[in-house]
Amino acid sequence: MSQVVEVDLRQIVLTNSTxxxxxxxxxxxxxxxxxxxxxxxxxxxxxMQQQAERTPAASARLGVCQYLLGRYSDSxxxxxxxxxGALTHFYxxxxxxxxxxxxxxxxxxxxxxxxxxxxxxVALAQAEAKRYTGDIQGALTLLxxxxxxxxQTSEYLYQRSATISAMGGNSTEVVAxxxxxxxxxxxxxxxxxxxxxxxxxxGNDEYARQLYERAAAQFPVHVGTLLNLGLLYEDLEHFExxxxxxxRVLEVYPDHPRARLFFKDADASRDxxxxxxxxxxxxxxxx
Numbered sequence: 044m045s046q047v048v049e050v051d052l053r054q055i056v057l058t059n060s061t062x063x064x065x066x067x068x069x070x071x072x073x074x075x076x077x078x079x080x081x082x083x084x085x086x087x088x089x090x091m092q093q094q095a096e097r098t099p100a101a102s103a104r105l106g107v108c109q110y111l112l113g114r115y116s117d118s119x120x121x122x123x124x125x126x127x128g129a130l131t132h133f134y135x136x137x138x139x140x141x142x143x144x145x146x147x148x149x150x151x152x153x154x155x156x157x158x159x160x161x162x163x164x165v166a167l168a169q170a171e172a173k174r175y176t177g178d179i180q181g182a183l184t185l186l187x188x189x190x191x192x193x194x195q196t197s198e199y200l201y202q203r204s205a206t207i208s209a210m211g212g213n214s215t216e217v218v219a220x221x222x223x224x225x226x227x228x229x230x231x232x233x234x235x236x237x238x239x240x241x242x243x244x245x246g247n248d249e250y251a252r253q254l255y256e257r258a259a260a261q262f263p264v265h266v267g268t269l270l271n272l273g274l275l276y277e278d279l280e281h282f283e284x285x286x287x288x289x290x291r292v293l294e295v296y297p298d299h300p301r302a303r304l305f306f307k308d309a310d311a312s313r314d315x316x317x318x319x320x321x322x323x324x325x326x327x328x329x330x
Contacts, residue, residue, distance in 0.1 A: 051069070051073070052069075052070060052073050052074075052080055052084060052087065053083060055069060055070060056070075056084065056087040056108055057091060059101070062103070062104045062107075063130060064130070067111075070084065070108070070111060071111070071263070074262040075230065075261050075262045078262070078291075081112075081262070084108065084111065084112065085112055087108070088112060091104075091108070092105065098126075099124075099125050099126035100125075100126050100128075102122070102124055102125035102126065103122065103125040103126050103130060103131045106119075106121035106125055106131065106135070106138075110122075110134050110137060110141075111263060112295065113141075113263070113295035113296065115138045115139075115141040115142045116142065118134070118135075119135060119138045119142065122134060122135040122138065123135065127158070128158055129155050129158035130155075132152070132154040132155035132160065133151070133152065133160045133164070133165065133168070135151040135154075136149070136152040136155060136172070139151055140168075140172055143175070145173075145175050146176070148172045149169060149172050149173070152165050152168050152172065153169075163189060163193040163199075166185055166186075166189055167186075167189075167193075167198050167199060169185055170183075170185045170202050170206065171202055174202075174205060174206055174209055179209050182202075182206045182209075183206050183207075183210070186199070186202060186206060195227060196227060196228075197224040197227040197228035197231040198224075198231070198233075200220050200223045200227060200234070201220075201221070201224045201231060201234040203220055204220035204234070205233075205237065207220065214241065217237075217241065218238065218241050221234050221237045221238040221241065222238065224237075224238075225238060230257075231261075232258050232261035232262075232263070232264055232265055232268070233265065235254050235255075235258035235261070235268075236254075236255070236258045236267060236268045239251045239254035239258060239268070239271070240267075240271070242254060243255075243271065243275075248275060248278070251275065252272065252275045255268055255271055255272035255275065256272060258272075259288065264291070266292055266296070266299070266302075269288040269289070269291050270288070270289070270301060270302065270305065272285075273285040273286075273288030273289050273309065274305070276309075277305075277308070277309055277312065280312075282309045282310070282312050285305070285309040286306055286309045286310060289309065293306065
């Protein structure tokens, strides 16, 4: 079955077939189902980058895939020179956001909406960007402006929980929103991570681990999910599992300082375990 998924994934990336949110969802699902398909995506993107000439539409496809691989600077460069469509602007915004360029992200999201991208999706992305700029009230006002079915989606509930948390709101409300988000979509990586972190903070290690594991099974995965899960595995002396978590971070970010440090610690701990439970708990809290 994995082989079939791999062939389909390569076809999505390398052919001139339709490419939009549905196809992106297929890529994400194929990697969430079988993580080895991440390498298939990486190889397909490598082939595409070697093409001497690309159409603007092909550049849009490549730029989105580079974003999925975590190559945000490459994604920005590619999408800036792509077809200028709604999808291009939206993922350009997501790439800018990942690079902490929030003003540029907001500008790209505005362009995406003008080009016809789904208004609710754009508003949720803008709310996230505003929250990162420190405009918490602006983010909440934008969320409050939405109505209808979007209010029941996992992304809306997740963004609202993050905004309430950033405002210093009641943790009970934050947890309730995260639980509703996971109920709406039990594969939402952000909501799973947020709920895991809340339980981690209150010492519910077993449930937190289960939630981190579910979040780690999704794609793209939050780096904090893999680091925190790795640290929990170290607490249980499951050092090979912890190393696998850190290795997944390093596959995307080879120079990630914490992942490199934690990987070395876990590797050394296989032979000589030393108790750093307090240190590891503190590390998890800072993700």
